[in-house]
Amino acid sequence: MTRVRVLAGTRKGAFVLTSDGNRAKWHVSGPHFGGWEIYHMKGSPADPDRIYASQNTGWFGQLVQRSDDGGATWQAVGNEFSYATEPGTHLWYDGTPRPWEFKRVWHLEPSPADPDLAYAGVEDAALFKTSDGGASWTELTGLRTHESGPGWQPGAGGMCLHTIILDPVHAGRMFTAISAAGTFRSDDDGQTWRPVNRGLHSEGTLPEDEPEVGFCVHHVEMHPARPDTLYMQKHWDVMRSDDAGETWREVSGDLPTDFGFPIGVHAHEPDTIYVVPITSDSLHYPPDGKLRVYRSRCGGNEWEPLTRGLPQENCYVNVYRDAMAIDSLEKCGVYFGTTGGQVYASADAGDTWEPIVRDLPAVLSVEVQTLP
Amino acid sequence: MSEPEARCAATVRVVLPAHLKNLARVQGEVALRVGSERDAITRQAVLDALESAYPVLRGTIRDHVTGRRRAFVRFYACEQDLSNEPPDVPLPTAVIAGTEPFLIVGAMAGG
Numbered sequence: 001m002t003r004v005r006v007l008a009g010t011r012k013g014a015f016v017l018t019s020d021g022n023r024a025k026w027h028v029s030g031p032h033f034g035g036w037e038i039y040h041m042k043g044s045p046a047d048p049d050r051i052y053a054s055q056n057t058g059w060f061g062q063l064v065q066r067s068d069d070g071g072a073t074w075q076a077v078g079n080e081f082s083y084a085t086e087p088g089t090h091l092w093y094d095g096t097p098r099p100w101e102f103k104r105v106w107h108l109e110p111s112p113a114d115p116d117l118a119y120a121g122v123e124d125a126a127l128f129k130t131s132d133g134g135a136s137w138t139e140l141t142g143l144r145t146h147e148s149g150p151g152w153q154p155g156a157g158g159m160c161l162h163t164i165i166l167d168p169v170h171a172g173r174m175f176t177a178i179s180a181a182g183t184f185r186s187d188d189d190g191q192t193w194r195p196v197n198r199g200l201h202s203e204g205t206l207p208e209d210e211p212e213v214g215f216c217v218h219h220v221e222m223h224p225a226r227p228d229t230l231y232m233q234k235h236w237d238v239m240r241s242d243d244a245g246e247t248w249r250e251v252s253g254d255l256p257t258d259f260g261f262p263i264g265v266h267a268h269e270p271d272t273i274y275v276v277p278i279t280s281d282s283l284h285y286p287p288d289g290k291l292r293v294y295r296s297r298c299g300g301n302e303w304e305p306l307t308r309g310l311p312q313e314n315c316y317v318n319v320y321r322d323a324m325a326i327d328s329l330e331k332c333g334v335y336f337g338t339t340g341g342q343v344y345a346s347a348d349a350g351d352t353w354e355p356i357v358r359d360l361p362a363v364l365s366v367e368v369q370t371l372p
Numbered sequence: 373m374s375e376p377e378a379r380c381a382a383t384v385r386v387v388l389p390a391h392l393k394n395l396a397r398v399q400g401e402v403a404l405r406v407g408s409e410r411d412a413i414t415r416q417a418v419l420d421a422l423e424s425a426y427p428v429l430r431g432t433i434r435d436h437v438t439g440r441r442r443a444f445v446r447f448y449a450c451e452q453d454l455s456n457e458p459p460d461v462p463l464p465t466a467v468i469a470g471t472e473p474f475l476i477v478g479a480m481a482g483g
Binding site: 035058 | 389391392395428430431432433436437442443444445478479
């Protein structure tokens, strides 16, 4: 029978949550790596038992863990993320130049075809690749050394490369997003990159009308069946591109607020998308203390609140950018984790919700694997 | 009894912080054979030996590239804070003699 495995990275360890296809009863395993921040975990589509995890603390730095048995046991693999060329400088918050300095891995993206191949998005922003199952990591320098790099500035959470999308149709095409530089596209397997941010706006903060970079993109998602369409939750604004990032248009529509972090796409309906509106950039909790996922069935602009099973009073949690995931069962499941330690699951595409767990440490990331 | 020489092989006792014990899958102290007639028993030699015996610890105590101590890691021995000593200074005699351990400590910070 089909199963699902939810990978929850938290502020104090990793948790593996498993269920059968009904997604009603869950087994919770963890904490793995107790006390460490787990920014992200993701399984290999080519070998679902292969899982990569980013493990970090301010004390002892960065580790990468790998499991070859679905998260039951783990081994530390390579943790050297050295910029391959002279790091140079980017802009600091005060506008002064600051040397690039590796801090942590935000996102791990395994290849769909090769379990030993994976990409890592790091802070300060750069893209690394492993071809040996994580034993060694090599920087793809074309992104960090883009001519706009010296002008990139960090967002409040750091200058992180948090989104990596591998286009399943166009060979060699991939997307990355960096806070607060913007979205970038490569058409040659990550060797060279160009910003794809036309149509994005950050009113009041940018001196130029249409700058090439300088956008606080929070997350980007793609439906594999429609790879030219990208959905973005920006700092403010929910955006959409239908030409592989060449141009963007706003689809915030009737959302109560268009600030937020994650965005998700339905597994079988490329026009059905999900966001979690957050009050504002200074109030990182849901409006009116009501935790609501909003769903659009037409690719944006028209949104419906999904509330059944979610707290509708006194709720002041946040949902981080990598903390929403969607399984690929026929009635697709939607999952998200909160800074309050809850991981919520919907087994009916968002109509109703239940918490899988309520009292984990703050959830940093959620991924889900649909298993045979 | 004569004092142990800084330039000779010795077994140094190392105490790791809890997170690094878990990572290295060790309990209690780690005993490391360090030094030679040519190489003094220094912090650098101890960390080299530690990372050689437990490669998983590479990068967790000192930076991969620069070799500098990570900001929130401290070194103590014989009730002395050795954190800011140069890495090539011989360790205290009692550490070389094995009567005192070399302590690697996660600094108090945060929650």
